Amino acid sequence: MDVQRQPLADANGVLQSRLPKPSGLKPPSQLRPPSSLKPPSVSAKRMRSPDLEMDQKCQKLDDSTSSNTSVESARSSTGSTKGSSAKPGIVTRKPPAKTGLVNTRVGSTATRGIVKPSIRPAATKPAVTAAKRAPLSRATSTGSLNKKPAPSATKAPATKPTTAAPAGGKKRQPWDLKGRLQDMENILSDNQANNAELRNVLENNNARIAMLESINQQLQGTVQQKELQTKEVSQEVEELQRKLRLNQEEIETSTRKLNREIEDLKFSKSTLERQRETLEGELSAGKQEISGLKSTVAQLTSAQAGLNAELTATKLCLEQAVQAGKLKDEEIASLKKVVAGQQEIIANCNAEMRAHETERRKLHNTIQELKGNIRVFCRVRPLLVDETLGTDGVIPHINFPDTKEQKMLEIEKVGDAALNESTVSARRGGNNCQGKFDFSFDRVFAPDSTQAQVFEEISQLVQSVLDGYNVCIFAYGQTGSGKTHTMEGGSDNAAENRGMIPRAVAQIFQTGRELEEKGWKYTFEASFLEIYNETIRDLLGNGKDDQKYDIKMTGSNSNDVMVTNLTLVPVSSENQVHSLLEKASHNRAVAETKCNERSSRSHSVFRLKLTGSNELTGEGCQGTLNLIDLAGSERLKESGSEGQRLKETQAINKSLSNLGNVIMALANKESHIPYRNSKLTYLLQNSLGGNSKTLMFVNISPKEENIQETLCSLRFATKVNQCSIGTATKKVK
Numbered sequence: 109m110d111v112q113r114q115p116l117a118d119a120n121g122v123l124q125s126r127l128p129k130p131s132g133l134k135p136p137s138q139l140r141p142p143s144s145l146k147p148p149s150v151s152a153k154r155m156r157s158p159d160l161e162m163d164q165k166c167q168k169l170d171d172s173t174s175s176n177t178s179v180e181s182a183r184s185s186t187g188s189t190k191g192s193s194a195k196p197g198i199v200t201r202k203p204p205a206k207t208g209l210v211n212t213r214v215g216s217t218a219t220r221g222i223v224k225p226s227i228r229p230a231a232t233k234p235a236v237t238a239a240k241r242a243p244l245s246r247a248t249s250t251g252s253l254n255k256k257p258a259p260s261a262t263k264a265p266a267t268k269p270t271t272a273a274p275a276g277g278k279k280r281q282p283w284d285l286k287g288r289l290q291d292m293e294n295i296l297s298d299n300q301a302n303n304a305e306l307r308n309v310l311e312n313n314n315a316r317i318a319m320l321e322s323i324n325q326q327l328q329g330t331v332q333q334k335e336l337q338t339k340e341v342s343q344e345v346e347e348l349q350r351k352l353r354l355n356q357e358e359i360e361t362s363t364r365k366l367n368r369e370i371e372d373l374k375f376s377k378s379t380l381e382r383q384r385e386t387l388e389g390e391l392s393a394g395k396q397e398i399s400g401l402k403s404t405v406a407q408l409t410s411a412q413a414g415l416n417a418e419l420t421a422t423k424l425c426l427e428q429a430v431q432a433g434k435l436k437d438e439e440i441a442s443l444k445k446v447v448a449g450q451q452e453i454i455a456n457c458n459a460e461m462r463a464h465e466t467e468r469r470k471l472h473n474t475i476q477e478l479k480g481n482i483r484v485f486c487r488v489r490p491l492l493v494d495e496t497l498g499t500d501g502v503i504p505h506i507n508f509p510d511t512k513e514q515k516m517l518e519i520e521k522v523g524d525a526a527l528n529e530s531t532v533s534a535r536r537g538g539n540n541c542q543g544k545f546d547f548s549f550d551r552v553f554a555p556d557s558t559q560a561q562v563f564e565e566i567s568q569l570v571q572s573v574l575d576g577y578n579v580c581i582f583a584y585g586q587t588g589s590g591k592t593h594t595m596e597g598g599s600d601n602a603a604e605n606r607g608m609i610p611r612a613v614a615q616i617f618q619t620g621r622e623l624e625e626k627g628w629k630y631t632f633e634a635s636f637l638e639i640y641n642e643t644i645r646d647l648l649g650n651g652k653d654d655q656k657y658d659i660k661m662t663g664s665n666s667n668d669v670m671v672t673n674l675t676l677v678p679v680s681s682e683n684q685v686h687s688l689l690e691k692a693s694h695n696r697a698v699a700e701t702k703c704n705e706r707s708s709r710s711h712s713v714f715r716l717k718l719t720g721s722n723e724l725t726g727e728g729c730q731g732t733l734n735l736i737d738l739a740g741s742e743r744l745k746e747s748g749s750e751g752q753r754l755k756e757t758q759a760i761n762k763s764l765s766n767l768g769n770v771i772m773a774l775a776n777k778e779s780h781i782p783y784r785n786s787k788l789t790y791l792l793q794n795s796l797g798g799n800s801k802t803l804m805f806v807n808i809s810p811k812e813e814n815i816q817e818t819l820c821s822l823r824f825a826t827k828v829n830q831c832s833i834g835t836a837t838k839k840v841k
């Protein structure tokens with residue numbers, strides 16, 4: 109931004125040119141000085157400006173004033189003047205030094221006086237000299253107007269009246285008062301004219317001073333304005349300098365950026381050049397390849413010609429094949445007719461098969477019925493690791509003479525005089541003296557029998573449940589004889605040691621799925637309870653002991669047994685049943701005895717109830733599988749129980765002996781069967797009383813010291829095996 113400054117000097121010059129000149133002021137040379145006045149000093153003449161001229165005039169006025177003042181002083185000293193009416197600043201010309209007359213005030217108030225002759229002439233000269241000198245010295249020293257008269261002049265002694273010189277330069281005579289008066293009047297009129305001029309000059313000067321003051325004020329305003337402009341301009345300059353710095357920084361940044369870009373471009377350029385070289389190499393290689401391809405195309409063209417010829421031949425072959433295809437289609441159509449006929453035959457066969465399946469199930473159950481409603485399997489457990497010490501793993505007192513049929517068991521106790529008559533009468537053949545006791549059951553399992561082999565023998569029985577029969581399998585035997593192992597499985601949870609319960613459940617679900625193809629659909633419901641001290645406890649419950657479980661007969665003929673408040677869990681897979689068994693094993697009461705650490709002091713009853721229906725045949729059925737692990741059957745004296753354990757053992761023995769009583773009553777076809785004498789027989793009423801297929805495992809301990817309990821168990825099992833309970837009936841919906 110350009111700011112043009114106007115030089116103050118120029119402005120002053122303009123202003124000075126505008127200043128009014130004192131118009132009415134005559135130059136000093138034109139003023140009529142009184143003849144008696146001294147000419148202005150040399151220094152005053154040198155002044156050129158109007159101010160100086162005015163100063164000169166003022167100097168003159170001062171001089172005249174001084175002289176008048178001297179006259180006034182002299183007048184006042186003589187008392188002939190009217191000092192009170194004299195105006196300050198008005199000067200009068202000094203009277204001629206030698207006239208002796210005193211000039212009074214001009215105007216109406218001016219009076220004429222005569223200087224007393226008593227005034228000494230000797231003092232006149234010095235007074236005039238002082239009056240003349242004082243204004244000159246002041247003009248020389250200050251050069252300004254309105255200066256007070258010097259004290260020396262004002263305080264000078266009154267001048268002696270001097271005689272004024274006439275206009276012709278001749279001295280008037282002292283007696284020529286009239287002439288002298290005439291001279292004085294001339295001087296006075298001159299002075300009055302000068303005074304008027306000086307007043308004009310003074311007014312002009314005052315006006316000029318006012319104008320100068322206004323100009324000065326304008327100049328001061330201009331100066332302030334210029335200072336403000338200067339300040340703004342300096343701010344703008346600072347702002348511009350700041351912008352300039354920013355621009356310089358931007359330029360530097362841009363320069364650096366451009367330098368980097370240039371470097372990048374150089375790098376890109378070199379890269380592109382390398383790529384170009386590579387592409388050129390590839391181009392030349394491509395050209396070579398194209399030339400090779402051209403030759404290949406030429407070869408292929410010739411080959412195509414051969415292929416075209418081959419294609420023509422192939423088309424001919426295809427037309428022949430199409431003809432042959434038409435013939436084949438006709439053949440396929442005829443074959444489809446054959447297949448349709450065969451599918452019809454297959455459908456008929458399937459229907460026949462279902463009929464045969466129904467027949468097979470009937471025959472199967474007829475066979476099961478012919479085998480007897482209560483069958484007894486005997487199983488001897490192997491010696492445990494700590495039981496093999498000193499025996500070499502041999503069980504000397506138990507023999508299995510019938511290796512083929514596997515139905516015989518021989519107990520031999522040499523030299524036992526304690527065998528009583530009843531024991532002897534239970535023997536089947538053999539030598540009494542040698543103490544051999546033979547037993548025969550539906551099947552005898554030796555210690556090396558596996559769980560799978562045992563289950564194979566009961567699988568047909570389990571199958572009957574799906575046909576609508578009630579099946580009851582329970583394990584009987586002394587504590588530690590292997591009942592739990594047989595029913596539930598080994599404690600190691602190994603697959604090969606799975607017991608009858610998980611295997612039976614698996615088979616039922618598996619067979620149920622297979623029968624779905626033949627139209628059967630099944631639903632299952634599981635429950636698990638234990639009878640401890642003649643009290644029922646829900647093993648699938650949530651551990652509430654305040655629940656009361658009662659056995660009741662339900663159904664149209666009051667033949668169905670149910671337990672109130674018992675948990676019934678719908679199941680559809682083996683895994684679900686497995687979870688239930690785990691829950692039950694946690695809930696199950698296991699009491700310690702001297703005979704076995706894991707001895708179970710309660711009867712456990714697992715029940716799986718199923719309902720089946722066949723949409724194709726319209727058949728329906730209901731079956732129940734009861735799998736029972738009975739409590740240990742050891743005798744009181746053997747177990748050494750006492751207190752609570754004694755009570756438990758008594759309850760167990762009571763229920764087991766009542767089980768024997770029920771079986772014997774059934775075998776004897778007694779009118780009253782004492783089912784309700786114990787919870788166990790009451791619960792198993794339908795499983796024992798003819799509407800069920802029952803299998804009893806009698807588990808035997810291999811330990812020789814348990815031979816007496818073994819014999820008791822075998823005798824009980826023999827009684828059960830001899831029972832004929834009646835014919836099981838299929839429950840059809």
Ligand SMILES: Nc1ncnc2c1ncn2[C@@H]1O[C@H](COP(=O)(O)OP(=O)(O)OP(=O)(O)O)[C@@H](O)[C@H]1O
Binds near residue numbers: 489586588593706738
């Ligand atoms: N067939 C077998 N093979 C291997 N070990 C067996 C067999 N039978 C039983 N055992 C083992 O013998 C021990 C006792 O078996 P288990 O607990 O089944 O007897 P229990 O008759 O159920 O006893 P309790 O009446 O006290 O329940 C267990 O350690 C079990 O693993």
